[in-house]
Each structure stands twice: as structure tokens, then as C-alpha cells.
Amino acid sequence: MTERLVVIGGDAAGMSAASQARDRRGPDDLRIVALEKGAHASYSACGIPYLVGGEVTDVESLVSRRPEVFRDTLDIDLRLRTEAVEIDLDRRAVAVRDEEGDLGWEPFDQLVIATGAVPGRPDLPGAGAGGIHGVQTLDDGIALLRALERGPREAVVVGGGYIGLEMAEALVRRGLKVSLVDAAGQPMSTLDPDMGALIADALRDLGIRVHLGERVEGFEESGGHVTAVRTENLTLPADLVVLGLGTRPNSALAEAAGIEVGETSGIRTDRRMRTPTEGVWAAGDCVETFHLVSRQPVAIALGTHANKQGRVAGINIGGGHASFPGVVGTAVSKICEYEVARTGLTTAEAARAGFEPVGEIMESTTRAGYYPGARRMKIKMIADRGTGRLLGAQIVGQEGAAKRIDALAIAVWHEMTVEEITGLDLSYAPPFAPVWDPVLIAARKAAEHLERLGRRG
Amino acid sequence: MTERLVVIGGDAAGMSAASQARDRRGPDDLRIVALEKGAHASYSACGIPYLVGGEVTDVESLVSRRPEVFRDTLDIDLRLRTEAVEIDLDRRAVAVRDEEGDLGWEPFDQLVIATGAVPGRPDLPGAGAGGIHGVQTLDDGIALLRALERGPREAVVVGGGYIGLEMAEALVRRGLKVSLVDAAGQPMSTLDPDMGALIADALRDLGIRVHLGERVEGFEESGGHVTAVRTENLTLPADLVVLGLGTRPNSALAEAAGIEVGETSGIRTDRRMRTPTEGVWAAGDCVETFHLVSRQPVAIALGTHANKQGRVAGINIGGGHASFPGVVGTAVSKICEYEVARTGLTTAEAARAGFEPVGEIMESTTRAGYYPGARRMKIKMIADRGTGRLLGAQIVGQEGAAKRIDALAIAVWHEMTVEEITGLDLSYAPPFAPVWDPVLIAARKAAEHLERLGRRG
Structure with a gap:
């Protein structure tokens, strides 16, 4: 049957x-x-921000x-x-x-x-006004593209997570003045605060006005269309609002x-x-x-x-056998020339999970320093003080930086210690990495850091 | 004391x-x-080829x-x-x-x-002639730079391994006519023949004349300087010879x-x-x-x-404790716009080591297909038929392809099966990968391939 x-x-x-x-x-x-x-x-x-930004021109693609x-x-x-x-x-x-x-x-x-x-859509005064857009479905993306045709000038993006930042970039590309509002003290709260601060700096470099620690309290409207976003301390004029409040x-x-x-x-x-x-x-x-x-x-x-x-x-x-083993929380994003990635737990998450996290930021380059096109990148590794196990890692850098998170995600997956990671046989040639890949340097620095702490007892 | x-x-x-x-x-x-x-x-x-090619201009760097x-x-x-x-x-x-x-x-x-x-320097007639260069030490590289100042026109590179290919590119960049000779039937014999064939095609696209299956038998000279490279079947005129015969x-x-x-x-x-x-x-x-x-x-x-x-x-x-656990044979190289990488064992090496290797080439893109700058890449995964364990992997592709070998190197390191690899939490966003990263697609294809073979018994 x-x-x-x-x-x-x-x-x-x-x-x-x-x-x-x-x-x-x-x-x-x-x-x-x-x-x-x-x-x-x-x-x-995930392609919607690039449709809105104009990098992708064909909806069907x-x-x-x-x-x-x-x-x-x-x-x-x-x-x-x-x-x-x-x-x-x-x-x-x-x-x-x-x-x-x-x-x-x-x-x-x-x-x-x-x-x-x-989508997390705030139940706030004026939230139903025209010009306030979510960007969750392709239909949302198409609606936003149509709104852009009406020539808005000032946009406010609410929420500084991946989608919020990608949308902020997209609107900058479309020539709008863009403000970003986030209730947290940093954009990208999936990163540690010190790494999130690097993102805030990068956003400001791109001409985005970044308002942190500001919770949205409502929207002002005129004739059914949004005119401003209100926070506790600010009124930000806007004829276009994009909600990137997570889901x-x-x-x-x-x-x-x-x-x-x-x-x-x-x-x-x-x-x-x-x-x-x-x-x-x-x-x-x-x-x-x-x-x-x-x-x-x-x-x-x-x-x-x-x-x-x-x-x-x-x-x-279908009668086969497959399983989904779980996740380690890997994510990656690009905001103009900046690449951001993370895996595992942040310092705060690790502490909540009962570890004793220790972390340090290390700077290196994506290629050998002398090779043309070498770009700067920073890695933060978070290790467990007692065992040396890698609990999480975060990367902020330029082209060629972020995909290194995959190596770290697999290291986290296998519960490797930072000292074990220093021995990994990762690929090296000057167009691809310094002779110590940034992943290995970060592991060395983390191992040395733990050893110093160990000596101090 | x-x-x-x-x-x-x-x-x-x-x-x-x-x-x-x-x-x-x-x-x-x-x-x-x-x-x-x-x-x-x-x-x-490893930077010497880029010094010779002119991408790096300062020896001291x-x-x-x-x-x-x-x-x-x-x-x-x-x-x-x-x-x-x-x-x-x-x-x-x-x-x-x-x-x-x-x-x-x-x-x-x-x-x-x-x-x-x-360096493997052949004990062949004429091997002591001027104009025949190794490229192992920085002194070798400087000597070759000086030789280029004398304006040679035709170069023969002997050996199609990493160094040979990088040197062939360097000499093409310097405007020389370049031939590559290798005794093997493929360049890059650290890859499987089907992946090596992709490299041979790429080299020909770059204008390099590729002579495979040709063993060098000697060098002709005039006035103490090399004039040609002789193989069993060919006499290749050359006023510059670079030996890249491995070490x-x-x-x-x-x-x-x-x-x-x-x-x-x-x-x-x-x-x-x-x-x-x-x-x-x-x-x-x-x-x-x-x-x-x-x-x-x-x-x-x-x-x-x-x-x-x-x-x-x-x-x-120094009184500390550290160890070097061994290698999985990871390597990466770049020849003009082509990136090449490998880890683990080739099919032939795996068979010699007692495994029953099964492999297939899979094609994907470095970014989401619709995202600007997506480049083509091919991955070959070699798995053990009995256990499904990943034994090796090889990548040939364009910009953004090769560094993915690191994820595969760590998977090989941890003796993961291809089915286990399909579950890995690798990073995804359209500027960095298709929603199924090429690594995951290759693992899926390999797992499906093994399942089909299993059904056939």
C-alpha cells in the first residue's frame, strides 16, 4: 500500500x-x-541581503x-x-x-x-507602520526591494546580529544613510565583547552610525508610514526600517x-x-x-x-539510516571587506556551561607577510583552564580570514586541547598562510598562556 | 654549570x-x-619562487x-x-x-x-653546465635572479612537483617561454592521476609546454652554458634550466x-x-x-x-614537554589562478597501505553559486570501502578552494568516516560557501557511493 x-x-x-x-x-x-x-x-x-544590496540581481537565482x-x-x-x-x-x-x-x-x-x-518583531507602538520590514522570507526580500524603488534616504536597522549587519551593508551599498541600533553593548553578541568591539569599529569605518545599548521603544509615523525610530535616549529619523532582531x-x-x-x-x-x-x-x-x-x-x-x-x-x-549529531555553533558573516566567524562557546557561554574559560586575542596575516595580498586577521581562542580543551574560537579579519573557522570547528568537535592543535598538519604555502598558520599561532599562544597560568598555580 | x-x-x-x-x-x-x-x-x-617570479621584490622580506x-x-x-x-x-x-x-x-x-x-640533482651528462639552477636555498634563488638579468628566453623546468610548478609559473611571469618535463605520466604525482590531469590542463592553459613521461637523459652545452635538455624522445632548447626534482x-x-x-x-x-x-x-x-x-x-x-x-x-x-605527533601529508600550492591541495593518502598510497580505497571527483563552487566571485572547484575524497573512513582528499580549483584542505586534514587526523563528515558544523554564508560546503557535498557523495557499493555487496 x-x-x-x-x-x-x-x-x-x-x-x-x-x-x-x-x-x-x-x-x-x-x-x-x-x-x-x-x-x-x-x-x-541567506541570500536575501545580497539581493537587497544588489550583488545578486536575479531573484530566481x-x-x-x-x-x-x-x-x-x-x-x-x-x-x-x-x-x-x-x-x-x-x-x-x-x-x-x-x-x-x-x-x-x-x-x-x-x-x-x-x-x-x-522573526522577533517587537510589539511596540507604531510597529505596524509602512516602511518597517522584516527580511526572513524571499517575499520579505522582494517587498524590501520594491520599497527601495521608492527612493528612501535614511534607514535604521534594528538589531546588530548577522542579518542586521548584512542588511546595514546592503543599504549602504544602495546609497542610504544607515544607522544601526542594538540594545546590547556590542554588535554581534555571539562574539566576546572585545571581538565585538572590532566589529563596531569596522561598521563606523563604513559610515554606519552605530548606537549601542539603545533599546527601541517605538516608531513614529506619518500617514501610515514610518518617520523615525525612538529609543530611550534617541529619536532616529528613518523612512525605512529593517528589523534584524533574530528569530x-x-x-x-x-x-x-x-x-x-x-x-x-x-x-x-x-x-x-x-x-x-x-x-x-x-x-x-x-x-x-x-x-x-x-x-x-x-x-x-x-x-x-x-x-x-x-x-x-x-x-x-526513505528506509535508510542517518543521524544529526548536534552543533558546535559555527557561523560566519561578511560586512564589506570584514569577515567575522565564530564556533563553540563564547567566554560568557563557557562560564555558564561550567568551564573555566581563558582567552586571548592574537593577530596574524592571511598569507605569508611578504606575499602580495596578505590581510590582517585576529583570532581569539577560548580554552578551558583546567584541561586545555578548546571551547570556542572567534575570527575578525579581512579577505581569507573567516573560513579558517572550519578547522577550529572540527577541533572543537573533537574536543582537542590547544596544545594538540599546535601539532595539526594544516596546509602551508606563502599564498595561503604564514609558515605558522594563524590557527596554529593562536593555539600556541593559548597553550603558552595556559602554561604561564599553570606555573602561577 | x-x-x-x-x-x-x-x-x-x-x-x-x-x-x-x-x-x-x-x-x-x-x-x-x-x-x-x-x-x-x-x-x-618556500618564498623563493615568488622572489623569482617578481611578486616579492625584497630579498630581505x-x-x-x-x-x-x-x-x-x-x-x-x-x-x-x-x-x-x-x-x-x-x-x-x-x-x-x-x-x-x-x-x-x-x-x-x-x-x-x-x-x-x-636536492635531487641528476648525475647526467652536462649537469654541471652553467644556467642549470636548483632552487633550494635563498642563495640559489639569488643566483637565479642574477641569471634572469642576463635575459634568457627559453626555460626548461625539470620536475612537475610543487617547486617545479611554482618555478614554471615564476618564469612565465618573467616572460620566458617555459617547458616542463616530468618522467611521470602526470604533473604533481602527489595527486591521483585524474586530479593531476586537471593540473596538466591548467598548465597548458597558461602557455606552458608540458612534456610528460619524458625522463631527462642529459644537457647540451656550448661554451660551458646549457643550450638544451635532452630526453629519450625530445631535445628541448633552453638557455635556462631549473631543477625541481624533489629532495x-x-x-x-x-x-x-x-x-x-x-x-x-x-x-x-x-x-x-x-x-x-x-x-x-x-x-x-x-x-x-x-x-x-x-x-x-x-x-x-x-x-x-x-x-x-x-x-x-x-x-x-628547555625543560618543557612537547611532542610532534606525525603528519597526514597535507600540502597546498598555487599555480597562477589555480589552487591545488592534498591531504592523507592518494588512491595508490592507500592501496599500498592495505586499505581498499574508493574515490570520486565532485565539482562545486567556492561561494554560493549566485554570489559574485563564486569559483569552480573539484574535490576528490578517497575513503576506505570497508569502514567508510576518509583516507585522503585532493582539491583543484580557483581562488578560495584550496584552504578547505585544512578541514579535511583534521577529519583525516581524527579518522572520521565520510558519513560523520557530512554532519560537521562547518561555516556557511553565501560569500563563503554554498549552503552545503564543497567539503560536505564531497562527503555526501562519497557516503552515497559507498552505500551503493555496499548494496552491490
Whole structure:
């Protein structure tokens, strides 16, 4: 008998799951329906800032697989502008509102919940005014592009995380005057304060006015359109506002159905992406995952995790065996010529997780100092004082700096000590690194630092 | 009583050992003499091709620490143009010929042998002619620069390894017509043949005439200067010849003294860089080291290993504790816009080491496909059929491709399976990688390949 798989959410996690399941089970064995409430499926949400900034000019290039490919080649019944409004576990069916607004029930044997994340949109006076944009979906990105055509002059970006900074750069590229507001004392609060301060300096170099420690209290409007952003101390004129306030797992539908949601508000799954409810899987930004260093659940909205988790769910539904082992919190971003990356825990996170973190910033170059195009970069390594284990690392530098975080992410993954890292056989040639790669220098400095502390007892 | 440390060889390994020992023991505790037969110490030999090619214009920029720094700041008695001609283990002294040609004895309590490598220079008719250059030492590089001033027109590079290719590029940059000759059927025989073929294509794109499977049989000369390179089938006109034939450990001095030399002709040491002879250490290109995948001794001449091994010897002589765990055979190079990297074992090496290697080439891009500046790259992963363990990896691509080898080197180091690699938390943002980093895609493809083979039994 043909089994029925319903996938809620047609982006990275959902369509990866659908594709992998199809790869292993033909249409006679598994009927697949994918429900996407937006107008686009299977696109790179991470590409939106570059669409807005103009580096990417073709909206379609962000779509990794067109709907026809799913429908015609993979025999996946992908329905756009179609919203799942309820999951009924007793009936084993999802209530669906289609493009025309008609309601119906879609029965399932297997269900993948891939409902993504919802943006943190402040419930503040004036938050509904025109000109205030989120940038979570491709539809959001297209709306923002249209807003730019109306020629706004002054933009305020609220939130100094990855998306906020990428959007600030995009708007600078479009010739707007840009201010950035963040309630925290530093941009990029996923970094230690000393590394975050380097980012604040870089933003100011780019002509962005950076207002830190300022919580947004409301928006002023005129004729239904935003005119200013108000904080405790400031009124920042704006005819365009971009909200980059981070996200939380979109788990309301699952929770309403009685599917277990964790303290992060992400849906709970095991390593095979199974929820505790038989036949119900979850993947992507709507789930919580396991941090391999803090040993705590975390919810991290990132396309790369969503793709992997979707693949794992799909392989398992397809009859294979795959698992998602967890994360170490790796992330990377680019703001004009500056590259920023991190992995593992920050100093504060490490202390909260019960370690005794010790860290130091080290400066080096991306290539041999004498080789043309060598750029400056700084690495901070955070090690556990007692064991010497690398707990986390952060990089701020110019071209060629940030991707070195991958080596450090794998070192963190394997619980290497900083002394062990100094022995790693990393690649060296003058166009690629100094003879001691910055990763190795940072490990040496960290090891020496720990040794000095050890001698002091 | 003051101990006496003598270091033979004033480059990466020797001067790292001397500096680290000094860092831990003052001049009253440890007297340090370093003997260097050449005119330069502590320089980047790997930078010579870029000096010859003109990317680096200042010879001095290749020197990482000037002799005065060692003498005045570190109190290390560095003697240039001073050759160690014999080690007498009974007398615990080194026979030394100084700049004036005078012989004397230098007694030691601790000895570091860091005599480097000797180039493979063919014993062929005409090999002594003018215009035939090695490129091993900075003095060689300076001699070649002078030869270029005489305006040669046609160059033949003998040997298609890293140095040969880097020199071929350098000579193309200088406007010479360049031919490359290699006895093997592919350039870069540290890669699998299918990856090496990509390099041969790239070299031809650069206008280099590539002659493979041609063993050099001799050199023609006129008036003491080379005029052509003869192979079995070809006579290649040349007024400049560069030999890039690889190197072997320069262990003759040690061997003559009765210090143990292994089958690679490298000096044998333990992980702390001690030879079996009490108080005698060795480090750098003159030693053999342990390959962590093949579990066999290997001799790999590379500045990064030399620096690490020298550091380890110096820390241990200084009373600390450090060890050099071995290598996984990582290397990287750049030939014009092409980047080449490898780690672990090739398919042939893996088979020789008793594995059942399975490999496939995968193509991807260095950034998200839609992001400006995305470049093509190919990765070949070699996995063990039985266990799925990653045995080696090779990369050929354009800007931003090759440094990804570091992630793979650490995966090889930790004996990860290709399926485990698919779960790694590597950094993703469109300016840095597709949502599946090429490393992860290659691991997925390799895992799928192994699964298909497994099904076939």
C-alpha cells in the first residue's frame, strides 16, 4: 500500500526531506505532499541581503530548485500559497487552507514539520507602520526591494546580529544613510565583547552610525508610514526600517497538536529527527538541537543545519539510516571587506556551561607577510583552564580570514586541547598562510598562556 | 654549570629549536651556538619562487629574523658561512669549518641536527653546465635572479612537483617561454592521476609546454652554458634550466657519526625529536616522521613541519614537554589562478597501505553559486570501502578552494568516516560557501557511493 508523507514547509529542511525520501522510495511506495504558505519554495533565505544590496540581481537565482522540478521530475506534490492550519494527530491529518482560502484535510502516515522560524518583531507602538520590514522570507526580500524603488534616504536597522549587519551593508551599498541600533553593548553578541568591539569599529569605518545599548521603544509615523525610530535616549529619523532582531522556532502548530516543544521553544527530536510522536518528524529552524560543547539544547536558525536535518529525516523516512549529531555553533558573516566567524562557546557561554574559560586575542596575516595580498586577521581562542580543551574560537579579519573557522570547528568537535592543535598538519604555502598558520599561532599562544597560568598555580 | 647546545643548520628547524630553548633557559644556563653553512639564516625557502617570479621584490622580506636579532636579543651565537663537517659523538664535539676555511671543534652537551634536505640533482651528462639552477636555498634563488638579468628566453623546468610548478609559473611571469618535463605520466604525482590531469590542463592553459613521461637523459652545452635538455624522445632548447626534482633528507653527517637513519634516509627520532643517541636531537627536512594514516615512516620536506619539530626540540631541551605527533601529508600550492591541495593518502598510497580505497571527483563552487566571485572547484575524497573512513582528499580549483584542505586534514587526523563528515558544523554564508560546503557535498557523495557499493555487496 502507498504510504502518505506530508511535509509542512517548502524551504531548506522540508524540501531536503521530501527529496531524500523520494530518492529512496518511488511514487507508488510513497506519495509526497509539501505545503508552503509563501509564494516560493526551496530558496536561499541567506541570500536575501545580497539581493537587497544588489550583488545578486536575479531573484530566481536564489531558488535552488524550481517548483516544476519537484512536481515533474521528483513527483512531489508541492503546493505554494497553501497553509497548514492544524495538525490532528488522532485523525493523522493536517488541516490545509489553499490558495483560494478553501479548507481541507490532508491525511498522512509520515509527517515532517519544517515550519521554520518566526522573526522577533517587537510589539511596540507604531510597529505596524509602512516602511518597517522584516527580511526572513524571499517575499520579505522582494517587498524590501520594491520599497527601495521608492527612493528612501535614511534607514535604521534594528538589531546588530548577522542579518542586521548584512542588511546595514546592503543599504549602504544602495546609497542610504544607515544607522544601526542594538540594545546590547556590542554588535554581534555571539562574539566576546572585545571581538565585538572590532566589529563596531569596522561598521563606523563604513559610515554606519552605530548606537549601542539603545533599546527601541517605538516608531513614529506619518500617514501610515514610518518617520523615525525612538529609543530611550534617541529619536532616529528613518523612512525605512529593517528589523534584524533574530528569530525563534515556529513551533506553535506543533505545540497546539501536543507535539513536545523544549525550553528553547524548538520542537524536540532525537538524532534521527524523530519527535516522540510516532511517524512525526521535524527539521530545520523549528527544532531545537544539541550543543556538543555546552551539552545544552539550543535553537539555531541556519540554512546549513536545516538542509542537513532535512536530509537526515528524509533518509530515515526513505528506509535508510542517518543521524544529526548536534552543533558546535559555527557561523560566519561578511560586512564589506570584514569577515567575522565564530564556533563553540563564547567566554560568557563557557562560564555558564561550567568551564573555566581563558582567552586571548592574537593577530596574524592571511598569507605569508611578504606575499602580495596578505590581510590582517585576529583570532581569539577560548580554552578551558583546567584541561586545555578548546571551547570556542572567534575570527575578525579581512579577505581569507573567516573560513579558517572550519578547522577550529572540527577541533572543537573533537574536543582537542590547544596544545594538540599546535601539532595539526594544516596546509602551508606563502599564498595561503604564514609558515605558522594563524590557527596554529593562536593555539600556541593559548597553550603558552595556559602554561604561564599553570606555573602561577 | 652552563650547558652547551650546538645547532647544525640555521634555518626553520634549527633556529626554532634555538629560540625555544633560549626562551626557557637563559645564557648562564645554556650557551647556544648555531652553525649555518650558507649566507642566510631563518628565511622562508618556500618564498623563493615568488622572489623569482617578481611578486616579492625584497630579498630581505623572506628573512623572518635577522642574524642580529639572534645574536643581540636572544644571545644565540649564530655563525653564517660556517659548516659542520663532522660530528664526533665520543668527543661530544662538532668539527667546524669557518668562513676563512679554518677548522676547529665545537663541544656540545646537547646537539640539534637540522641539516635540511639535499636536492635531487641528476648525475647526467652536462649537469654541471652553467644556467642549470636548483632552487633550494635563498642563495640559489639569488643566483637565479642574477641569471634572469642576463635575459634568457627559453626555460626548461625539470620536475612537475610543487617547486617545479611554482618555478614554471615564476618564469612565465618573467616572460620566458617555459617547458616542463616530468618522467611521470602526470604533473604533481602527489595527486591521483585524474586530479593531476586537471593540473596538466591548467598548465597548458597558461602557455606552458608540458612534456610528460619524458625522463631527462642529459644537457647540451656550448661554451660551458646549457643550450638544451635532452630526453629519450625530445631535445628541448633552453638557455635556462631549473631543477625541481624533489629532495631527500640531508642525513650524511649524522649517518657518518653513527646516528640512526631510517629507510627514508631521514634521521630517526621519537615524538619528542630525540634521536636514540643521548643528548642528540634532530628536526626538519633531515628527519623522517610518522604518517598517521599509512602508519609508515615518511620524509616530507616542508617548512611548517620543520618549524613545529624545531619548536618541539627546543621546548624539550628547555625543560618543557612537547611532542610532534606525525603528519597526514597535507600540502597546498598555487599555480597562477589555480589552487591545488592534498591531504592523507592518494588512491595508490592507500592501496599500498592495505586499505581498499574508493574515490570520486565532485565539482562545486567556492561561494554560493549566485554570489559574485563564486569559483569552480573539484574535490576528490578517497575513503576506505570497508569502514567508510576518509583516507585522503585532493582539491583543484580557483581562488578560495584550496584552504578547505585544512578541514579535511583534521577529519583525516581524527579518522572520521565520510558519513560523520557530512554532519560537521562547518561555516556557511553565501560569500563563503554554498549552503552545503564543497567539503560536505564531497562527503555526501562519497557516503552515497559507498552505500551503493555496499548494496552491490
